[in-house]
Amino acid sequence: MFERVLIANRGEIACRVIRTCRRLGIRSIAVYSEADRDAQHVRLADEAWPIGGARPSDSYLRIDAILDAAKKSGAQAIHPGYGFLSENTAFSRACQDAGIVFIGPDPESIEAMGSKSAAKTLMAKHDVPLVPGYGGDNQDNAFLAEQAHAIGYPLIIKPSAGGGGKGMQIVRSDAEFPEALATAQRVALAAFGDASMLLERYVEHPRHIEFQIFGDRHGHVIHLGERECSAQRRYQKVLEETPSPFLTPERRKAMGEAAVAAARAVNYVGAGTVEFIVGPQGDFHFMEMNTRLQVEHPVTELTHGIDLVEWQLRVADGEPLPLTQDGVVSHGHAIEVRLYAEDPEQNFLPGSGKLQALRLPAPSRHVRLDGGVAQGDTVTIFYDPMIAKLIVWDEDRAQALERLREALAECEIEGPKSNIAFLERLVRHPAVTEARIDTGYLDRHLDEFVAGGSEPGVRTLFAAAAAALLDDEARVAADAADPHSPWASADAWRVGHAGRRVVAFTRGAARFEIDAHGHSGDYRLRLGDSTCEVRGARLDDASLNARFDDEAERFNLRADARRVLLHDAAGRRWRLDRAPAYAWESKDTAGGSQVVAPMPGRIVLVKAGPGDSVEEGQELLVMEAMKMELALKAPRAGTIEHVSAAQGDFVEADVVLVRFAS
Structure with missing residues (x-):
């Protein structure tokens, strides 16, 4: 068995391989980019070597840097994990040429299956069932359109060199084909360095x-x-x-x-x-x-x-x-x-x-x-x-x-x-x-599958309020020097009238205020016109038990000074953030006069310019970030006043990219 194995990857899969190496007594060698200096796979490995900049092209996709680290560390074999260079014929062959074992198939096998079109031709020769389609060398756009028409719709366009669903487009008519093909080619070229396409009949509901x-x-x-x-x-x-x-x-x-x-x-x-x-x-x-x-x-x-x-x-x-x-x-x-x-x-x-x-x-x-x-x-x-x-x-x-x-x-x-x-x-x-x-x-x-604008039910909000009240009381008591002092109570009691507290939660733009009377797990709660008598409420690290109007119920729930996280009777998850009881200002986050970058990334397409009149929802820019494309659309109809990014620009999060005229 190998004594020293280098893992040419990062994150979860690198940690996964390292664990098996450790169990087998193999010394694990990690590599890392500038962004991963303190990453878990670096900490878990027996040793780790730097290989370049933060972007994959500057580190985890650099065959020369990885092989150099393997030679210097004395690695006998390289495990590529998945993604990055795991299915790269040149990397497999380079390992072979360097006398280092590639823990994976031979370069010829990777090459045979690396092109979807070539793989399908090979599978046909071995009687493996195939979907009707075209995967030939002629990649002229007009010719591909003719082939698509002949195959029939619905049809799927796939990058021949790709994987993971990147770039795939479903097309249902000749009219849709040119734009879908252009999108697929652009994504494939950026992701795989190869814009060749494969056409297949699309199997409905597969x-x-x-x-x-x-x-x-x-x-x-x-x-x-x-x-x-x-x-x-x-x-x-x-x-x-x-x-x-x-x-x-x-x-x-x-x-x-x-x-x-x-x-x-x-x-x-x-x-x-x-x-x-x-x-x-x-x-x-x-x-x-x-x-x-x-x-x-x-x-x-x-x-x-x-x-x-x-x-x-x-x-x-x-x-x-x-x-x-x-x-x-x-x-x-x-x-x-x-x-x-x-x-x-x-x-x-x-x-x-x-x-x-x-x-x-x-x-x-x-x-x-x-x-x-x-x-x-x-x-x-x-x-x-x-x-x-x-x-x-x-x-x-x-x-x-x-x-x-x-x-x-x-x-x-x-x-x-x-x-x-x-x-x-x-x-x-x-x-x-x-x-x-x-x-x-x-x-x-x-x-x-997405909650969208839905709101928690009244019972859920009352349970969250009871948990928040119990948590407040426990923290006040824990901080008190004398637990028997009246100042160690968080029940809002005042001379001459019953104590009243307001528990406020926010969820997105929504705010919920619950009036509460009582203490120590027994409360009268009101939210708008709805009321509830809570009795015998008990809170631990993972749940709340209480009687709500004499109906006993248990909630999976965690509460602290910042939020209450709970699951309702249907198993739906709700996070309710604690908010000041008497100071709140609604913020309109929708805007409407500008489009901002939702996260750092690279602009790959600019589809509108100053002076253009656009409709609400119209695509203005396409941004590439975290291995995916994001379409940035117009928040409203109007005229564009200014576009501050060009194709190829790398932009930071929250930068204004498009501004609308007033």
């Missing part, structure tokens, strides 16, 4: 099911079952699970055999994933092969009782696979979701900033956490804003979903906004619980 395959240098190739990844938003996976609730044993066998055939077609060695589009009737078609470990690999590990990174290391060292196909056994059900710094209520705008608080459930045989940050770390603008992967396992799907709900309820992130509330709605939605979701469901029904 499922996305992938198979984990593994090969060794002794001619063995097996699959380790499937992962269903149909819950997606804009082609990005949101929830992954295994086994798929859709597959029958017969369908699973046929797809597994097709996945192994695809791997054998390129003499595959190491971990890989064969992805299929599956129609509503069960017909399946090869989509692509990822020649690396996948982000969602933990669900396969939990159901099969294996460590895929350990398998990667052993196979790269020349050992045979530890199992044959007949020896592969799956038990139970596993589900993964990813916690991101993003704002679902603002079109999932990626966030950045310091993690002021990060509370996650305790790991157990049912709950696994794979992360690359800790409380106090900063989510930077330069990389993917993932905070942690939350993976659960149980004996069956229903129990696994319940485990996931419980685990999500324990999560809290303070600092940048997060997608936790969105994930909680997702795992309770009938389309997920009844296993009838397809890859486009979330995009078609996004309003069902």
Whole structure:
């Protein structure tokens, strides 16, 4: 086995590989950019080497810098993780030429599957089912338009060299095709350095099911079952699970055999994933092969009782696979979701900033956490804003979903906004619980998963108020020198009249004021015309128990001087920020006279200029930030007075980009 392994990656996957290396007695070597000097993977590794600037192109995508670090550190092998250089033929070949083992497939295998069009041609020769389409070398726009018309609509445009859904566009008519093609080409060129496109007939309401395959240098190739990844938003996976609730044993066998055939077609060695589009009737078609470990690999590990990174290391060292196909056994059900710094209520705008608080459930045989940050770390603008992967396992799907709900309820992130509330709605939605979701469901029904302008119910607000009152009383008593002094009471008692307190909460632009009388868990509460008698309220670190008008109820809840975080009876998450009781000014954040940069990023397209008359919602600029494109639109109809950014400019957050005439 290797003695020294360099991990050419960062964040969660680097930490994941380091943990396995440590268990196997392998010295782990990290690399880091200027932005990652204090990152968790740097702290966790046995040693770490700098490789350049904050941007990926200046560090994690620099083959020369990584190989230099590997040589200087004495690394015998390099694990590429996923993303960055993990599927880069030149990097794999450069490792080979330098006499350093690349922990992944041979360059020829990566090359064969690196182009979607070439991969499909190869798959056709090995009788792997394909979707009708075009993937040839002629990339003339007019010719592609002719091919699109011949294939028929609906149709999907895919970057040939890409992955992860970047640049993909669904087109439903000839009229839509030119603009969709231009968008796909622009994104592909920026993300992959290659604007060539692949056209495919779009399968309506498809499922996305992938198979984990593994090969060794002794001619063995097996699959380790499937992962269903149909819950997606804009082609990005949101929830992954295994086994798929859709597959029958017969369908699973046929797809597994097709996945192994695809791997054998390129003499595959190491971990890989064969992805299929599956129609509503069960017909399946090869989509692509990822020649690396996948982000969602933990669900396969939990159901099969294996460590895929350990398998990667052993196979790269020349050992045979530890199992044959007949020896592969799956038990139970596993589900993964990813916690991101993003704002679902603002079109999932990626966030950045310091993690002021990060509370996650305790790991157990049912709950696994794979992360690359800790409380106090900063989510930077330069990389993917993932905070942690939350993976659960149980004996069956229903129990696994319940485990996931419980685990999500324990999560809290303070600092940048997060997608936790969105994930909680997702795992309770009938389309997920009844296993009838397809890859486009979330995009078609996004309003069902995002809170938007909804407000908490009166009972929820009364519970939050009771918790806030109890917390206030406990803090005053704790700070008092004499707990029996009347000054140690927070009940607002005054001579001659009953004590009255006002508990004020804000949620976005909304404000809620609850009048309260009473103390020590017994309160009379009023909100507008609604009243409630609260009796026997008791607060601990994770819950509130009380009788509300003689109806006993328990809330999952945490309270402090800044906020109350709770889940209502339907499992919906609410964060209510504490506010001064008697001083409040509503702020109109909608503006309407200007467009500002929502976060740091690069302007890739300017679509309007001074003097232009625009409509509300019209796209004015396109901005690239945190590995995605953001369309900046007109907040109202009007005339543009000034545009302060040009194509290619890097802008900071909150900078005014477009100003409207008065």
